[in-house]
Amino acid sequence: MTAPADPNDEVLAGEYVLHLLDAEDRQRVEYRLRDDQRFQELVYQWEARFASIANEIEEVDPPAALKAAILAKVTSGPQKTSVARNWLIGALSMTAVALFAFIAVGPLFTSDAPQAEFQSELVSEDRSLILVASVIPATHEIVIDRLAGQPPAGRVFELWLIAEGSATPVSLGLLGAEDSTRIRVPDAIAPGVRTGTIAISEEPIGGSLTGTPTGEVLATGKFDDL
Amino acid sequence: MTNRAEIEEMIAQVALRDESAFSSLYDATSRKLFGVCLRVLSNRSEAEEVLQEVYVRIWHKADSYAVTGHSPMTWLITVARNLAIDRLRRRKAPTKDIDAVFDVADNRPGPEASAIASSERALLDACMNELDPSRADAVRKAYLEGQTYKNLAKHHGVPLNTMRTWLRRSLQALKECLTR
Helix, strand or coil: CCCCCCHHHHHHHHHHHCCCCCHHHHHHHHHHHCCCHHHHHHHHHHHHHHHHHHHHCCCCCCCHHHHHHHHHHHHHHHHHHHHHHHHHHHHHHHHHHHHHHHHHHHHHCCCCCCCCCEEEEEECCCCCCEEEEEEEHHHCEEEEEEEECCCCCCEEEEEEEECCCCCCCEEEEECCCCCEEEEECCCCCHHHCCCCEEEEEEEECCCCCCCCCCCCEEEEEECEEC | CCCHHHHHHHHHHHHCCCHHHHHHHHHHHHHHHHHHHHHHHCCHHHHHHHHHHHHHHHHHHHHHHHHHCCCHHHHHHHHHHHHHHHHHHHCCCCCCCHHHHHHHCCCCCCCHHHCCCHHHHHHHHHHHHHCCHHHHHHHHHHHHHCCCHHHHHHHHCCCHHHHHHHHHHHHHHHHHHHCC
């Protein structure tokens, strides 16, 4: 048996479990939880004590489509990400090489590699998010470079295209955690990119389930020729 | 009907990346966890989003379940509640559509597995009953709805510091009662 815990710690752990602490205190506790096993135990104890309050919560059927969406995320998820990641690392190093070459050689630089021909800047109202989307028409690719801004924990940024004259956004894909994401636009919608509007929204991990933005649309933009 | 041992086994299999165990775990527990998300968020579409995060988290963190020493439902409910409250705190403005929530809630009795052992519940109830009713209510609201000190103080018409003192003393009293 160990000595009884400090009563202040007991209460603090209880407040933490109830989510009563303000953000700063909560963060302090989380920092402490990293290596204070004793305090972690107090947290587990409160979690166990309070969990039976949840008995009174009614069960509710989630929409049937949700299960398929979740299964799709976890089952195909890891494999896809690793492939995507490898590919992205490749793409990124290519971008780095291209960028270096561009800086080094400047306007004399010529290459057979397809070039971005138009660009759009996506800036949120408070300027906390700044993205540059560059379109490479030859390969139907959009490269999104993140100059500022991260999604909040547990959220991702999703890129959308609203074709000219259309009211319905089409998802172009999710932005990766890296500062640059390369997205291949489906051939069918690629011709609409130049004249369309692109938009960025904040979505749950895995992206919007509904086919349209569900979170806040943070910025929109039109393309200009480079 | 799924019992505690079966759920425990499913979580163990999920930790080994067993997709069919994950599917069974979802079938056995998603109604309860969706109820938890709805209770905290009072908003269906947010609860649906959070429920997805919850199961993605369960998939990735199933191996950490054993470390907590929790019963399987305690662990699952804790994961769901934490993510739902995180979501609640990120909200810019409250968007309560409680009516919409209760329209869809059904009253079917849940499977055995979704309840925490009744002896634990009886003990907590007994100790909550020793608290002043308004303080017990504040503790329950904090747990079930993720209410903040500020909201609780407003709801009970007391200053913020009074509410903080109430809650801290209640936690102290609960702890003493539960470990008596």
